[in-house]
Amino acid sequence: xxxxxxxxxxxxxxxxxxxxxxxxxxxxxxxxxxxxxxxxxxxxxxxxxxxxxxxxxxxxxxxxxxxxxxxxxxxxxxxxxxxxxxxxxxxxxxxxxxxxxxxxxxxxxxxxxxxxxxxxxxxxxxxxxxxxxxxxxxxxxxxxxxxxxxxxxxxxxxxxxxxxxxxxxxxxxxxxxxxxxxxxxxxxxxxxxxxxxxxxxxxxxxxxxxxxxxxxxxxxxxxxxxxxxxxxxxxxxxxxxxxxxxxxxxxxxxxxxxxxxxxxxxxxxxxxxxxxxxxxxxxxxxxxxxxxxxxxxxxxxxxxxxxxxxxxxxxxxxxx
Numbered sequence: 001x002x003x004x005x006x007x008x009x010x011x012x013x014x015x016x017x018x019x020x021x022x023x024x025x026x027x028x029x030x031x032x033x034x035x036x037x038x039x040x041x042x043x044x045x046x047x048x049x050x051x052x053x054x055x056x057x058x059x060x061x062x063x064x065x066x067x068x069x070x071x072x073x074x075x076x077x078x079x080x081x082x083x084x085x086x087x088x089x090x091x092x093x094x095x096x097x098x099x100x101x102x103x104x105x106x107x108x109x110x111x112x113x114x115x116x117x118x119x120x121x122x123x124x125x126x127x128x129x130x131x132x133x134x135x136x137x138x139x140x141x142x143x144x145x146x147x148x149x150x151x152x153x154x155x156x157x158x159x160x161x162x163x164x165x166x167x168x169x170x171x172x173x174x175x176x177x178x179x180x181x182x183x184x185x186x187x188x189x190x191x192x193x194x195x196x197x198x199x200x201x202x203x204x205x206x207x208x209x210x211x212x213x214x215x216x217x218x219x220x221x222x223x224x225x226x227x228x229x230x231x232x233x234x235x236x237x238x239x240x241x242x243x244x245x246x247x248x249x250x251x252x253x254x255x256x257x258x259x260x261x262x263x264x265x266x267x268x269x270x271x272x273x274x275x276x277x278x279x280x281x282x283x284x285x286x287x288x289x290x291x292x293x294x295x296x297x298x299x300x301x302x303x304x305x306x307x308x309x310x311x312x313x314x315x316x317x318x319x320x
Contacts, residue, residue: 022095026064026076029110030102032056038102040064041075041087045262045291046227048081062102068092071170075225078104085136088124089225091116091171105132115166119175123160127153127182134186135193142197143190147205150187154207157183177220184216185230192233213238219256231263251287261290 030038037055041048054062068074071093079086088107090098091114099111106128109121124131130153133141157179164175187207191198213234221227231254238253239245245253247267254260264284271277281288 021067023065023067024092024094025097026066026100027097028062028076028100028102030056030060030062030078032058032060034104035060035078035102038062038076038078039080039087040066041081041225042069043073043075043223043225043227046222046224046229046231048075048084048087048225050081068094072174072223073225076100077102077107084225087225089120091120093168093170116168116171119164119166119171120178122163123175123179123182126156126160127186131182131186134190137193138195142195143199143203144197146190147199147203147208150207151205154183178224181216181221181224181230184211185224185226185233188230188233188237192236211237214255217255217259219258221259222262228262228266231259232266235263251284257287258290260287264288265291 026040028038035056037053039050040052040054041050043049052064052066054064056062064076072091073089074092075084075087075089076098077087081087086104088102092098093116096114096117097112098117099109099113101108101110107124109117113121130149133139133146133149161176161179164172166172188211191208216230217234217238221231224230235250235253239250251260251263254263264280264287268277268280268288271280
């Protein structure tokens with residue numbers, strides 16, 4: 001009996017591994033006069049890294065065939081990894097097809113798609129207006145109309161989180177987290193977008209006054225395409241910026257070591273000179289160790305800016 005059980009478990013494990021290594025297909029259409037290039041991105045430490053591109057043909061058709069490196073979120077669209085406007089995230093585990101119609105600021109699923117991406121699509125449609133207000137600079141919206149919308153939408157989240165019934169245990173467990181993180185990211189990002197009017201502390205709605213940044217300052221954050229930028233926003237919410245907290249105080253406000261490393265990495269990228277970069281790298285090398293394969297690489301002063309980017313690129317590792 002034990003022998004049969006072990007054999008069954010081994011067979012199931014091998015099946016899961018083989019399944020995850022099967023390629024996925026993306027087939028889409030777009031307006032070729034507006035969208036000249038479509039990118040496919042993976043998530044690496046809360047950032048997007050482009051892994052493939054497709055040029056739409058004269059009829060606007062584009063396609064990808066790739067083997068997912070991990071089960072989780074990937075992004076597709078005409079935007080870039082920096083501002084992420086025009087990029088939309090989808091869920092891949094291998095051996096599925098994504099069929100969609102893509103525009104510069106939206107997407108629509110067409111034909112047959114996986115239950116995971118159908119579930120994401122339903123959530124994206126429900127949250128689109130809210131997301132656009134929260135993550136798009138400018139616009140006519142102010143806190144006067146947005147804050148009541150935050151509170152009304154928040155009341156619907158519990159029912160939305162229970163809607164994931166795809167049969168994929170991993171995704172169904174992940175989806176409620178995704179809804180919480182998305183909602184918090186959209187709501188908090190709103191505060192840091194250029195607006196014609198900004199609220200005082202007394203005018204903040206309940207969501208903001210009760211917001212607990214530590215709830216989202218976990219390693220889960222780095223599974224999301226916006227994880228890196230949301231990290232900064234949460235530090236700003238957690239600390240009193242009027243007191244001008246030092247970098248050490250900002251780092252101390254973060255719990256997981258890997259998030260501390262990611263935050264320091266942001267600062268390294270913003271270093272204004274080779275000397276500042278080297279000083280910061282030396283000071284925080286123990287923290288950066290959680291993100292980098294090696295801290296022994298030395299940079300010459302020649303072509304400083306280019307070499308800084310090379311250093312940061314090759315010393316990042318994928319989180320396990």
